[in-house]
Amino acid sequence: MKKGDRLAIVVPDPDEFVLSFLGAVMGGIVPVPIYPQLSFKNVETYHETVTHIANASGASMLLTTQVTKPYVEPVLPRAEALKSIVTVDELGLEDHGKIDVAIDPGDLAFLQFTSGSTSRPKGVTVTHNNLAWNSESFMIHGLEKDSSFDKGVSWLPLFHDMGLIGFVIGPLFTNIPVVFMPTASFVRNPRIWLDKIHQHRGTITYAPNFAYALVTKRVKEKDLGDLDLSCLRRAGCGAEPIQAKTLHEFAEKLRPAKFDARAFLPSYGMAEATLAITFVPAFSGVRSDTVDKAGLEQAAATPAAAGEGAATLVNCGHAFPEHEIAVVDESGRRLADRQVGQIVTRGPSISKGYYLEPELTADSFKPLAEADAGTWLYTGDLGYMLEGEVFICGRLKDMIIVRGRNFYPSDIEWVVSEMPGVRRGNVVAFSAEIDGEEQLVVTAEGMSSEAEALKAAVAQRIVADFALAPHEVVIVPQGTLPRTSSGKPQRRKTRQMYLDGTLARARSVQGTPEQTEDAGVTA
Amino acid sequence: MMQVVRGCMERAELLAVFARTAAEVAEKEFANVLESTSISELGIDSLGMLEIIGSLERELKIQIPDESLAGILTVKDLLNAVESRQSV
Numbered sequence: 123m124k125k126g127d128r129l130a131i132v133v134p135d136p137d138e139f140v141l142s143f144l145g146a147v148m149g150g151i152v153p154v155p156i157y158p159q160l161s162f163k164n165v166e167t168y169h170e171t172v173t174h175i176a177n178a179s180g181a182s183m184l185l186t187t188q189v190t191k192p193y194v195e196p197v198l199p200r201a202e203a204l205k206s207i208v209t210v211d212e213l214g215l216e217d218h219g220k221i222d223v224a225i226d227p228g229d230l231a232f233l234q235f236t237s238g239s240t241s242r243p244k245g246v247t248v249t250h251n252n253l254a255w256n257s258e259s260f261m262i263h264g265l266e267k268d269s270s271f272d273k274g275v276s277w278l279p280l281f282h283d284m285g286l287i288g289f290v291i292g293p294l295f296t297n298i299p300v301v302f303m304p305t306a307s308f309v310r311n312p313r314i315w316l317d318k319i320h321q322h323r324g325t326i327t328y329a330p331n332f333a334y335a336l337v338t339k340r341v342k343e344k345d346l347g348d349l350d351l352s353c354l355r356r357a358g359c360g361a362e363p364i365q366a367k368t369l370h371e372f373a374e375k376l377r378p379a380k381f382d383a384r385a386f387l388p389s390y391g392m393a394e395a396t397l398a399i400t401f402v403p404a405f406s407g408v409r410s411d412t413v414d415k416a417g418l419e420q421a422a423a424t425p426a427a428a429g430e431g432a433a434t435l436v437n438c439g440h441a442f443p444e445h446e447i448a449v450v451d452e453s454g455r456r457l458a459d460r461q462v463g464q465i466v467t468r469g470p471s472i473s474k475g476y477y478l479e480p481e482l483t484a485d486s487f488k489p490l491a492e493a494d495a496g497t498w499l500y501t502g503d504l505g506y507m508l509e510g511e512v513f514i515c516g517r518l519k520d521m522i523i524v525r526g527r528n529f530y531p532s533d534i535e536w537v538v539s540e541m542p543g544v545r546r547g548n549v550v551a552f553s554a555e556i557d558g559e560e561q562l563v564v565t566a567e568g569m570s571s572e573a574e575a576l577k578a579a580v581a582q583r584i585v586a587d588f589a590l591a592p593h594e595v596v597i598v599p600q601g602t603l604p605r606t607s608s609g610k611p612q613r614r615k616t617r618q619m620y621l622d623g624t625l626a627r628a629r630s631v632q633g634t635p636e637q638t639e640d641a642g643v644t645a
Numbered sequence: 646m647m648q649v650v651r652g653c654m655e656r657a658e659l660l661a662v663f664a665r666t667a668a669e670v671a672e673k674e675f676a677n678v679l680e681s682t683s684i685s686e687l688g689i690d691s692l693g694m695l696e697i698i699g700s701l702e703r704e705l706k707i708q709i710p711d712e713s714l715a716g717i718l719t720v721k722d723l724l725n726a727v728e729s730r731q732s733v
Binding site: 592 | 685696
């Protein structure tokens, strides 16, 4: 392989992964990290995703391990550019000689494919320059690292930006040691995360909202024992919507272990920005803003008293030096404080676009509607600014983010729509905050007589295809999902009706009059 | 609390422990869990399954290595993995 060639990497083991990744980068080869096969998940969906990534990146070689090889081998005949699958052991047998490659800061360092969904993930180009700028931004300006004593502790997956850039590349740039543990170990026993922070006197850690909730749920007060987390000065939170309640409950639970809630560091970022876009000031903890819910729908974040009609949003902080963040309306004009619109950002950390996808790139990387012709990243997130700090309200495109993984509703809707017993095209998938955690809800129109069986079948299908368990599947009578004037089901309205409890529910109870196939068809 | 003696647990008992643990983690009851039931049929995702495995490991005082997780698709596969560790 030569400089600029792409190397797909499917290596679950953390140390082998890091060495493979860095080895490739040093040789000027562009690594393309791909997540390993999840257990219990539809194998076919996995092969499709890997094939897509191999094709979209034009990777000519796929690097894996002896154990993982059988799970990726079926991709070889399906991906055109892919010539070989090699294991790390095989690669180590040969002497590859001295590496002598000149690397320019503007060169591609690696491709990070957007995570989660079965919808064709896009390859975000990340240059050495992007990595250097973003690492400096979050390690020095964000975390205010101190190389004389800081130590990271992470269980985040390394094929994802937060684990790879946040805990491998950033700390390498700034000379911070990091203790890694496998993601699966944390999920099996969340207490391990706390134990490792305690044992290694960790000062910096990071996790999505769900992980803090999992600890609160699973760790028993009586087990806290001698746990001392007073060393932890940065507990970052990002990658999915942050709930103030989740973080408060975590702090409350771990108060006996001397956890300092000021260590919480809410932040905002995405793969297209290399990693981090905003951080709150170090040691400022969770600060939130309570606004009127009805006002939010009208694109205004009006302060309100906490209660029924109010939403509490977490302050995600400000942009880094040399970077900018703003909120714009649909025509790309900047909005004032407390006006809700699309979040845009620019600066030296921001990627130049998607690999070999000029149209997709032009959709998301473009100027604002003002004289300044600079390129901004249109994040697709909705939010508002307040004195230079950002609050995130949701996804413009109804992206479903559950436990740090992104799903496009259209993908889930399509799969369910094709199932027998479901009216084609009459499915709505959305996420809703349930007990402080984002959860997937799927609604589908179907025959009342089959409602119970259909509910179970839909849930099974979603788990099989997406490795995601829906919080609830609601079968509604034919023709009851709210629709647009062109007849498409409306996601936001459906979500609102679900939360209000006004969604009609089909029940397969004997003696109940059943909806007929053609009842209630709307325009 | 169920009394657990390493290596002596009957298969049916193991199935019951699994069903109870799964119900605790998923916070819902599972009716008719059979060995032939596939994990995805229960509506449990990969993270949920790892949580269940973690609970089983603590309760049965065993450790199931990561390598033996990849091929688990049904309840039977999981119980086999548990049983092989119990007899170690």
